[in-house]
């Protein structure tokens with residue numbers, strides 16, 4: 549009998565979570581809530597430290613719960629290896645520390661998670677790393693920005709908050725030998741696997757969809773083994789590591805990722821279409837809609853659905869947003885996303901408040917923009933609540 553490993557996301561997720569613990573016969577994975585791991589001999593210490601023997605020494609350097617989650621995400625992304633960090637920001641920081649040094653250069657999409665932009669600006673100001681911001685919709689800008697010192701380019705697979713889909717094969721080609729690093733938080737590997745499209749390193753805020761239940765802070769990066777070894781080394785050195793329980797929770801959340809992504813993609817498309825018809829809504833941003841600027845790219849890269857995130861612009865600006873948030877009793881205003889429940893957020897005041905008003909304006913984030921993270925509720929209930937809230 550030919551026992552090929554499972555190759556559908558559903559089966560991989562349902563059966564993941566690490567090997568069962570045969571000593572206790574526990575069906576569910578254990579939580580290795582420990583600071584350190586006892587060592588039997590000096591020879592064993594050397595063998596584990598050198599990687600000749602499988603094992604762990606100290607949880608900042610590695611823990612079975614870290615590895616179970618990282619390995620599952622790596623398998624879903626089609627990567628050789630993965631590493632977990634304490635948050636999405638921690639994962640990106642570890643990637644930067646592994647790939648970039650003083651005097652080096654980064655090409656970055658102009659539209660990124662606000663804190664990512666803030667981090668890149670801090671690298672420029674404090675550590676002499678140069679950053680060129682370029683328009684991800686114009687790959688020629690990325691190509692033109694590359695110099696001999698360029699170490700990486702960073703884009704989001706689906707950008708926050710206008711849901712622009714990065715044309716990854718074209719951007720990867722534009723970068724040549726320079727690695728394209730993709731923040732795949734919004735798409736997840738169930739909808740898009742960036743490594744299949746030329747990306748070299750992928751990271752996530754696992755606080756969002758990968759965990760999916762709004763109760764974990766976690767990040768993960770996946771890619772080639774040699775690169776991930778360096779990223780892991782930096783995570784350990786700078787103390788960016790996660791803890792066992794967060795990994796265990798996220799690993800549990802990951803079991804239902806394919807089901808959740810299919811459902812939120814369907815509901816978000818229905819909700820986006822209903823919002824388009826509402827008179828108080830000036831514009832809806834969802835890559836599954838025919839009028840979205842990324843529609844053609846989404847058709848190629850997101851055939852399974854465009855995810856659960858959408859944004860819409862209210863004609864009445866900030867006061868209209870405030871009135872909507874007051875009226876939405878059951879849909880909370882929460883500065884996160886990808887919870888099981890639907891939440892609304894205000895990019896100009898949360899994820900992008902670290903940008904100046906003119907920077908926000910330049911990337912199309914207006915004062916009337918609302919971001920909706922579509923959850924697992926019934927579509928009809930969401931449509932009714934939104935319609936009532938919009939008046």
Ligand SMILES: *Cc1c(COP(=O)(O)O)cnc(C)c1O
Pocket residue numbers: 635636637638661664704708731733734752753754755756765766767
């Ligand atoms: C939340 C988020 C991050 C940061 O992740 P944390 O887990 O909050 O540190 C990065 N990128 C995107 C797209 C996000 O939504």
